[in-house]
Amino acid sequence: MTQPDYDLVILGGGLAGGLLARQMRLTRPDLRVLCLERATDTTYKVGEATVELFSNYLVRKLGLTTYLYENHLPKNGLRFFFDNEQKNTPIEQMSEIGSYGLPFHPSFQLDRSTLERELRDGSARLGADILEGCKVQDVEFGDPHHTVTFQEHSASRSVTTKWVVDATGRNSLLAKKLNLRVPETQHCCLGAWARLGNVVDLDGHDIDPAWRARTRNTSRRLSTIHFMHRGYWIWLIPLRGGVTSVGIVGDKRHVGREALTQDGLRDFLNSHRACRDLIGDAEWLDFGAYGQLAYGTKQWFGDRWAVIGEAAAFSDPFYSPGSDFITISNDYVTDLIGRQHDGEDTAARQKLYNSYLQFRYQANLPLYREQYDLFGSYELMSIKWNFDIAAYYALWVNSYLMDKHLDIEDLGHELRQSSFVVQALERFRMMFLNCERKVTADGGYFRQNLGRMSEGLGDVSFAHDIGQLNKKQAEGHSLDAFAKARARCFDLLGQTAGNADKLGFVDYVNGRALTASD
Numbered sequence: 001m002t003q004p005d006y007d008l009v010i011l012g013g014g015l016a017g018g019l020l021a022r023q024m025r026l027t028r029p030d031l032r033v034l035c036l037e038r039a040t041d042t043t044y045k046v047g048e049a050t051v052e053l054f055s056n057y058l059v060r061k062l063g064l065t066t067y068l069y070e071n072h073l074p075k076n077g078l079r080f081f082f083d084n085e086q087k088n089t090p091i092e093q094m095s096e097i098g099s100y101g102l103p104f105h106p107s108f109q110l111d112r113s114t115l116e117r118e119l120r121d122g123s124a125r126l127g128a129d130i131l132e133g134c135k136v137q138d139v140e141f142g143d144p145h146h147t148v149t150f151q152e153h154s155a156s157r158s159v160t161t162k163w164v165v166d167a168t169g170r171n172s173l174l175a176k177k178l179n180l181r182v183p184e185t186q187h188c189c190l191g192a193w194a195r196l197g198n199v200v201d202l203d204g205h206d207i208d209p210a211w212r213a214r215t216r217n218t219s220r221r222l223s224t225i226h227f228m229h230r231g232y233w234i235w236l237i238p239l240r241g242g243v244t245s246v247g248i249v250g251d252k253r254h255v256g257r258e259a260l261t262q263d264g265l266r267d268f269l270n271s272h273r274a275c276r277d278l279i280g281d282a283e284w285l286d287f288g289a290y291g292q293l294a295y296g297t298k299q300w301f302g303d304r305w306a307v308i309g310e311a312a313a314f315s316d317p318f319y320s321p322g323s324d325f326i327t328i329s330n331d332y333v334t335d336l337i338g339r340q341h342d343g344e345d346t347a348a349r350q351k352l353y354n355s356y357l358q359f360r361y362q363a364n365l366p367l368y369r370e371q372y373d374l375f376g377s378y379e380l381m382s383i384k385w386n387f388d389i390a391a392y393y394a395l396w397v398n399s400y401l402m403d404k405h406l407d408i409e410d411l412g413h414e415l416r417q418s419s420f421v422v423q424a425l426e427r428f429r430m431m432f433l434n435c436e437r438k439v440t441a442d443g444g445y446f447r448q449n450l451g452r453m454s455e456g457l458g459d460v461s462f463a464h465d466i467g468q469l470n471k472k473q474a475e476g477h478s479l480d481a482f483a484k485a486r487a488r489c490f491d492l493l494g495q496t497a498g499n500a501d502k503l504g505f506v507d508y509v510n511g512r513a514l515t516a517s518d
């Protein structure tokens with residue numbers, strides 16, 4: 001049998017493709033990898049704030065700890081600020097959810113341009129072929145080899161490969177060719193962003209010392225700042241070198257398309273007093289926008305092909321899950337290619353991996369669908385946030401840190417439970433929405449938006465144990481989070497919560513636990 005030119009050709013050298021090239025070379029240096037990237041250089045991109053699962057991948061599997069601390073910024077968690085209805089509250093008077101110190105599990109604020117440059121150069125040093133300025137034109141699927149055709153310096157070239165992975169982002173070469181895209185019709189958000197210089201330093205000497213002391217002088221600038229409003233949120237993410245990424249994501253029922261131009265975004269941001277105070281004198285360095293953010297995919301893997309990153313699916317950037325999906329799919333691609341190369345029949349494993357990624361996408365959507373209506377209320381968001389972050393740690397981060405997503409037996413168990421997990425999350429989604437309707441009808445939406453402060457990870461007292469919890473312990477922490485959210489929602493709805501001690505997971509799935517007994 002003739003040997004293909006490569007074992008793996010990666011289409012696109014952005015975040016997903018660059019990380020995969022590195023992971024393949026580190027894990028299987030015996031396999032030949034080619035990465036084809038259309039651009040000749042790297043630029044600013046959104047996708048700068050990382051969360052715990054993805055950061056664990058960078059640190060534990062890709063050996064990037066020192067590189068990240070030396071070239072990017074440590075992230076001080078998420079920090080939420082709440083405004084009044086007129087949007088004219090000074091930041092110091094806003095209610096705030098955020099940390100008093102750097103979180104136990106590290107995460108980073110990434111300059112994507114710098115990172116992608118390092119990933120491409122680093123993978124080349126590790127022995128991958130990285131070709132920049134090469135636009136992929138087509139993939140012809142074949143057995144035993146696929147053929148990838150690309151344009152290099154205006155000449156057309158072809159290479160053969162065993163595996164091909166699409167990491168072309170929203171260009172989504174394979175999704176188009178194979179008709180994989182699933183439009184998201186229930187969660188319709190748009191986004192616009194820019195990189196700014198000369199944004200006010202929230203930790204600076206001219207900031208009110210009493211307000212800085214409220215968070216025990218931990219760095220607010222290093223957090224991802226969220227200005228929260230009904231139907232949308234504004235982010236500020238610090239990048240190394242004094243640049244700040246600023247943007248909005250809005251439910252299209254609340255934010256119009258006029259925000260999708262640079263002038264529109266500027267006007268939109270400046271119509272919020274606290275935001276204007278920070279960025280009013282800033283220098284605008286670039287601008288970008290998308291009219292629709294979310295979409296799904298029918299499939300993640302096929303016969304020696306895969307789609308990863310935004311070439312596959314995207315839900316919502318609010319909790320930065322994009323890079324978590326890249327992590328899991330890259331682990332899967334690396335694992336499948338290695339096993340196949342060693343002669344293993346991976347058909348059953350691949351099917352599980354596909355189903356697990358679909359499950360994770362389905363479990364992600366209830367966090368966002370219609371939930372933007374809650375975003376402008378400290379009272380409602382503090383319930384939702386405590387629930388979401390505890391569930392994230394107990395359900396997802398814990399198992400990733402132990403590589404349970406690669407364990408066939410564990411995956412089988414997870415997948416048998418998957419529809420129940422989605423169902424339970426859906427029920428909470430509806431309960432949160434009911435609370436929003438009630439609080440709004442009572443005229444109380446903004447009533448706690450001034451002067452309050454709560455610790456962002458206050459309900460995650462088990463954070464130190466993450467990565468070591470067995471299934472029963474993890475489920476116990478999830479149930480605790482469920483019970484706390486239930487009690488606070490019942491209180492808001494004026495219903496008697498009663499004792500939650502005897503409630504099990506099944507009671508949340510079938511809805512009994514969330515139905516008032518009086």
Ligand SMILES: Cc1cc2nc3c(=O)[nH]c(=O)nc-3n(C[C@H](O)[C@H](O)[C@H](O)COP(=O)(O)OP(=O)(O)OC[C@H]3O[C@@H](n4cnc5c(N)ncnc54)[C@H](O)[C@@H]3O)c2cc1C
Nearest residue numbers: 012014015016038047049136168169191309310317322323
């Ligand atoms: C508004 C918004 C905010 C976000 N915020 C966050 C966040 O804070 N944290 C987070 O983790 N994620 C965030 N994300 C998600 C994050 O941006 C994505 O997960 C990530 O950028 C996807 O990386 P990728 O490699 O799939 O795509 P990209 O980074 O777009 O890379 C695709 C690459 O493919 C190349 N390419 C395209 N077509 C071809 C071709 N024909 N031939 C060769 N090369 C090609 C492109 O040049 C590019 O380099 C956000 C997303 C949005 C929309």
